[in-house]
Amino acid sequence: MTVTRAAATSAPFSLPLYSTCRGSTVIDLSASSIPAAQVRGMEVMRHASTFLRPPPLPPAADGPAPSYALVVLNQRLPRFAPDLWSHAATLRIFADGGANRVFDGMPKFFPEQDPLEVRRRYKPDVIRGDLDSIRPEVKEFYSNLGVKVEDVSYDQDTTDLHKCVAFICDFTPEVDKPNLCILVAGALGGRFDHEAGNLNILYKFSNIQIVLLSDDCLIQLLPKTHCHEIHIQSSVEGPHCGLIPVGAPSVSTTTTGLRWDLTDAGMSFGGLISTSNMVCKERITVRSDSDLLWTISIKKKT
Ligand SMILES: Nc1ncnc2c1ncn2[C@@H]1O[C@H](COP(=O)(O)OP(=O)(O)OP(=O)(O)O)[C@@H](O)[C@H]1O
Numbered sequence: 001m002t003v004t005r006a007a008a009t010s011a012p013f014s015l016p017l018y019s020t021c022r023g024s025t026v027i028d029l030s031a032s033s034i035p036a037a038q039v040r041g042m043e044v045m046r047h048a049s050t051f052l053r054p055p056p057l058p059p060a061a062d063g064p065a066p067s068y069a070l071v072v073l074n075q076r077l078p079r080f081a082p083d084l085w086s087h088a089a090t091l092r093i094f095a096d097g098g099a100n101r102v103f104d105g106m107p108k109f110f111p112e113q114d115p116l117e118v119r120r121r122y123k124p125d126v127i128r129g130d131l132d133s134i135r136p137e138v139k140e141f142y143s144n145l146g147v148k149v150e151d152v153s154y155d156q157d158t159t160d161l162h163k164c165v166a167f168i169c170d171f172t173p174e175v176d177k178p179n180l181c182i183l184v185a186g187a188l189g190g191r192f193d194h195e196a197g198n199l200n201i202l203y204k205f206s207n208i209q210i211v212l213l214s215d216d217c218l219i220q221l222l223p224k225t226h227c228h229e230i231h232i233q234s235s236v237e238g239p240h241c242g243l244i245p246v247g248a249p250s251v252s253t254t255t256t257g258l259r260w261d262l263t264d265a266g267m268s269f270g271g272l273i274s275t276s277n278m279v280c281k282e283r284i285t286v287r288s289d290s291d292l293l294w295t296i297s298i299k300k301k302t
């Protein structure tokens with residue numbers, strides 16, 4: 001998700017909030033239905049899945065456009081993979097067997113073109129992982145293009161996605177991190193232990209914006225440290241959505257803009273969790289005393 005943060009003042013929410021990002025724009029949220037008490041002393045984090053729209057994107061309305069990095073996992077490429085690639089100008093990484101997926105899958109998006117040319121065009125900055133899944137000829141192909149192939153198999157306690165996200169974090173200067181958003185292609189569907197490991201990365205790196213993607217939906221963490229404003233890109237996402245208290249129950253969650261809004265509601269596994277909800281406004285707000293996963297469906301192309 002495209003994310004911008006706006007500093008909330010200790011004043012009532014009816015005062016304007018100012019984006020902390022470069023080229024900041026005053027955002028008047030006076031019509032907001034988030035109660036003032038809830039946002040006192042809290043930053044507002046804004047989210048928008050503009051990376052799902054084909055490039056070029058219109059200039060960001062508030063704050064600078066995020067800088068995207070892309071991690072490709074060992075799962076079938078989503079149909080919008082070429083668009084993700086174009087948005088992720090900062091860094092592109094293949095996690096181990098993710099290299100096979102691009103090598104095999106990218107040429108299929110361009111059936112009229114020479115597969116070799118397509119593979120050369122979609123060349124990553126790095127391939128990283130324990131390298132037990134990348135095929136030898138794929139490894140050789142990218143090595144011959146000058147791509148660094150990093151074997152980190154000495155670490156059998158962290159996943160390949162973890163290794164890739166850690167690499168991106170190390171690569172990104174501290175000052176640029178608030179503006180960084182890591183898109184993870186192929187993170188959902190398939191083996192549940194892998195999916196759970198991928199969700200865990202959202203929590204391990206909760207100071208970094210990370211979006212897990214499949215063909216069908218996206219998932220991101222809404223940290224309890226912020227109020228959240230989600231700007232729905234209705235041409236490409238929705239209407240189905242969910243808010244899921246993975247990790248810890250929530251005593252109090254309040255939302256606006258959903259078909260089944262929560263008002264100071266508790267959520268827990270074994271109790272209420274919000275699945276099969278629907279977005280019914282372009283702007284959704286979420287405030288919770290617990291970290292929540294936000295998920296929204298991705299539309300099939302018409
Ligand atoms: N079926 C899947 N569902 C979700 N994510 C997956 C799946 N398969 C792989 N991944 C992701 O892609 C990354 C690289 O996959 P790869 O198959 O190379 O990993 P791996 O470490 O060899 O896995 P394992 O040895 O457990 O099969 C994984 O770390 C994981 O994040």
Ligand SMILES: Cc1ncc(C[n+]2csc(CCO)c2C)c(N)n1
Pocket residue numbers: 130155156157158159160
């Ligand atoms: C408690 C525990 N469970 C599983 C693993 C295995 N494991 C976790 S991540 C990883 C690397 C996969 O590329 C492997 C093998 C472990 N180390 N510790």
